[in-house]
Amino acid sequence: MGFWPIFLLALMEGLVSAAVLAITAAGLSLVFGVMRVVNVAHGAFFMLGAVGAWFVTTYVPGPPALVFLAAMILAPLCVAALAGLADIAVLKRLNYSPDATIVATIGLLYILEQGALSFFGPSARPVPAPFSFRIQLPWFGYSGYKLAVVVAAVVLLAVLWLMINRTKAGLVMRATQSDPEIARAFGINTDKVYAGVFAFGAGLAALAGVLVVPIQQAYYLMGEGPLLMSFIVVIIGGLGSLRGTLVAALFIGLSDGVISMFFSPTLTEILATLLVAFVLIFRPQGLFGRGAA
Amino acid sequence: MLELRDIEAGYGAVRVLHGISLSAAAGEVTCIMGRNGAGKSTLMKAIMGLLPLTAGRITLDGVAIEGLAAHQVPRHGIAYVPQGRRLFAELTVAENLGVGLLVRGGDAALRRHVLDLFPRLEERLDQQARTLSGGEQQMLAIGRALCLGPRVLLLDEPAEGLQPSMITLIRDTVLRLKAEGLAVVLVEQRVEAVLEMADQVVFMANGRVAEIAPARGLAPDAPQFRDHVGI
Structure with missing residues (x-):
């Protein structure tokens, strides 16, 4: 196979990484944007989505596609409910203090990871893809499931954009993000908004975990890589900026695909981390973020 | 009618408002005046439930609204225009x-x-x-x-930083809302504007009501303005 087919393959792999990363990072960005909470437990919610998908596909009988669809619904819902409880039980009591919530979500990350280790075990466990067709290109065949993940991400992110910009719930979220005190003076129950956004952000991470698990296998520490990459994406894109998150996810994902294919995956992380350092020095608000108000 | 009885509020352990009592009737403009730090904006926030009361009672047409969560207060017909617009x-x-x-x-x-x-x-x-x-x-x-x-509109220094034509527009708007029957509570520092719009003036000093006077009885050079506002 010549250079260009390999390059095309690298781009396709990068697109899949970008799709999963965009969904995960969108949740992280949403939580920070609205609540100003740096959610270190986000990676654990990603992992729980994958682990939840393993439980559903292992114990629920039925046609693989339907069972996987059930996993796509049930796992994010359960993770969102767990996150909602964590918000009420922990974050709200800390008054959403930026410093305290970082420590609290680090604790939550360890609790969830160790919980998964206890109940799920230390082994990586595979989840079969809901379908196994391959798309045959002149140079190589490619997984139809991986392309379906890209399509699902595009649809999901389009729905997310519409929800944020065109619905009453989105208006409430953006008003709360802009000025929570004044939002309360206009009848918005910001406590409910915060709990809902934290749950929704966790649900997005879990959904990304479900989508990725037929490609990567479920493992109790699998959330740490996506957590780091999500932070890289939201810092480069601009914390709280959905548009910036999507652009940065595409850039990092495609770079990941190409650099991993031609050099090594570790080099991707080194370069991405360097890029974050440059962004923090020269444009701390990120490429699409606005400066501090 | 909005009625405040002996309300006390502050930020954390620091008490800013000490036993504030006043009332604002429908179709009237109540102006709150006082020096910087007198507690005027804090009073507005306390009415809106954005600061918890440590004592006192707030009623709107006889219905108690103190102790409500902040997001429930506007549902009872109180609207707030904060200082700096926000x-x-x-x-x-x-x-x-x-x-x-x-x-x-x-x-x-x-x-x-x-x-x-x-x-x-x-x-x-x-x-x-x-x-x-x-x-x-x-x-x-x-x-x-x-x-x-709303039935009650709280306005915290709405003319601050505006050019004269806009100040006139704001004044005309307040007078129109008053004519429509709203109770307007207005934090204002300009004596002329107060005398044009107000039915009563509440002078605040150090988080307390120093004096409540009907606006009709106040001249531009009344001693209250000098004593409580420093003009």
């Missing part, structure tokens, strides 16, 4: 009005009323609030509050 800067004019209309379920007639009051806003509906001029921002801040369909 618009939702990244939202458009239409969206800012939309937030005001949330409590009333998107009342189209109310939105029309606000746009008739401030036709300039209708020309700027798709513009982000942060891109408006100072005067337009103040129109939007008042319009957003009126979208709640």
Whole structure:
């Protein structure tokens, strides 16, 4: 196979990484944007989505596609409910203090990871893809499931954009993000908004975990890589900026695909981390973020 | 009628308001005056439930509203235009009005009323609030509050930093709202404006009500202005 087919393959792999990363990072960005909470437990919610998908596909009988669809619904819902409880039980009591919530979500990350280790075990466990067709290109065949993940991400992110910009719930979220005190003076129950956004952000991470698990296998520490990459994406894109998150996810994902294919995956992380350092020095608000108000 | 009885409030352990009592009747403008740090803006926040009361009682037409969560207060008919306007800067004019209309379920007639009051806003509906001029921002801040369909309107220094033509527009708007039967509580530092609009003036000093006087009985050089406002 010549250079260009390999390059095309690298781009396709990068697109899949970008799709999963965009969904995960969108949740992280949403939580920070609205609540100003740096959610270190986000990676654990990603992992729980994958682990939840393993439980559903292992114990629920039925046609693989339907069972996987059930996993796509049930796992994010359960993770969102767990996150909602964590918000009420922990974050709200800390008054959403930026410093305290970082420590609290680090604790939550360890609790969830160790919980998964206890109940799920230390082994990586595979989840079969809901379908196994391959798309045959002149140079190589490619997984139809991986392309379906890209399509699902595009649809999901389009729905997310519409929800944020065109619905009453989105208006409430953006008003709360802009000025929570004044939002309360206009009848918005910001406590409910915060709990809902934290749950929704966790649900997005879990959904990304479900989508990725037929490609990567479920493992109790699998959330740490996506957590780091999500932070890289939201810092480069601009914390709280959905548009910036999507652009940065595409850039990092495609770079990941190409650099991993031609050099090594570790080099991707080194370069991405360097890029974050440059962004923090020269444009701390990120490429699409606005400066501090 | 909005009635405050012996209310006390502050920030954490620091008590700012000490036993404030006053009332604001429908169709009247109550002006709050006082030096910087007298507690005027704190009083507004306390009425809105944005600061918890440590003592006292607030009623609106006989219904107690103290102790309600802040998001429940506007549902009882109290709207707030904060100092510095504090618009939702990244939202458009239409969206800012939309937030005001949330409590009333998107009342189209109310939105029309606000746009008739401030036709300039209708020309700027798709513009982000942060891109408006100072005067337009103040129109939007008042319009957003009126979208709640309030019985009581709290205005915290609405003319601050505005050019004279806009100050006149704000004054005319307040007088129109008063004629429509709203109880207006206005924090204002300019004596002329107070004498043009107010029915009663509440002078505050050090978090206490120093004096309540009917506006009709006050001359521009009345000693109260010198003693309590430093003018």
